[in-house]
Amino acid sequence: MSSNGDDRIDRLYRATKTPQLVEVPPLAFLCLDGHGDPNTSLAYAAAVQALYSVSYAARFAVKKAGGPEFKVAPLEGLWWAEDMGTFVTGDKSAWDWRLMIRQPDAVTGELVERLADEVSVRKSMPAARKLRLVTFEEGTAAQVLHLGPYADEGPTIARLHAFITEQGYSFDLPGLRHHEIYLGDPRRSAPGKLRTIIRQPYGER
Numbered sequence: 153m154s155s156n157g158d159d160r161i162d163r164l165y166r167a168t169k170t171p172q173l174v175e176v177p178p179l180a181f182l183c184l185d186g187h188g189d190p191n192t193s194l195a196y197a198a199a200v201q202a203l204y205s206v207s208y209a210a211r212f213a214v215k216k217a218g219g220p221e222f223k224v225a226p227l228e229g230l231w232w233a234e235d236m237g238t239f240v241t242g243d244k245s246a247w248d249w250r251l252m253i254r255q256p257d258a259v260t261g262e263l264v265e266r267l268a269d270e271v272s273v274r275k276s277m278p279a280a281r282k283l284r285l286v287t288f289e290e291g292t293a294a295q296v297l298h299l300g301p302y303a304d305e306g307p308t309i310a311r312l313h314a315f316i317t318e319q320g321y322s323f324d325l326p327g328l329r330h331h332e333i334y335l336g337d338p339r340r341s342a343p344g345k346l347r348t349i350i351r352q353p354y355g356e357r
Contacts, residue, residue: 165226165333167297167349171315174351176290181228181252182207182264184282189244190229198279199251200227200339202271206280207253209267214258225254227338230329250329252288261285290331294319295351301343305350312352321354328353 164174184199207224215221230250233243255264264285272280294316298308309330316323331351338346 164295165335165349167295167351169297169299171294171296171312173292173294173319176293176351178287178289180255180257180259180285180287182210182255182259182283182285183250183252183288184279184284185248185250187248189247190249191244195279196249196251198277199282202268202277202279202283203227203251203253204337205271205275205277206264206267206283207255209271210255210259210263213263213267214256219258220256222256222258226336227334228252228254229332229334231332232329255285259285290351290353292321292355293331293351293353294323295331295349298346298348298350300346302346302348303343305348308350309352312350316352316354319354320356322357323352323354325355325357328355 161177161179164176182203184203186193186195186199188196190196204224204227211222211224228251230252231247233246233248235246261284264283268280268283271277294312296308296312296315298305313323331353333349333351335347335349
């Protein structure tokens with residue numbers, strides 16, 4: 153699903169095991185923020201459930217209204233902490249996060265608000281009411297494909313950071329967020345078969 157029918161967007165979701173530089177345009181996301189270890193946080197699990205539920209509801213609502221058909225995009229996460237080194241060491245309790253699912257132009261803020269209320273009531277899912285539609289402009293970044301469990305991402309992340317440094321850029325500047333894109337539905341994939349795009353914005357120090 154491209155937000156504007158441009159294959160350049162789709163290519164951002166087809167990373168390889170070789171790090172590469174990319175340019176990410178402004179894109180619309182349904183999102184919800186939180187804090188803490190995703191493996192133990194009840195808020196994290198509730199956010200994932202709410203994002204998928206409202207995203208699928210939006211897909212069907214747009215189709216019913218005669219709008220364009222589209223697939224629900226992958227779950228994504230922005231992660232940050234005071235010490236970016238925690239992403240290599242794996243100290244997840246210190247992480248802040250924003251979970252997101254990309255939305256096409258046909259999904260409006262008004263539609264999201266209505267569907268979030270409906271899902272919250274129909275599925276007893278209060279987290280749905282915390283969802284919001286935002287435009288996120290990531291800009292210049294580097295990304296790489298990680299295969300396997302999330303717990304094994306450390307070396308892949310370190311390799312991506314080293315690649316950015318080798319290009320003469322910095323990844324640990326204020327405001328830059330570690331970004332993960334979970335290809336497929338992480339709730340239904342065995343750990344060994346997980347495919348994750350790890351993306352890191354960069355800038356000049």
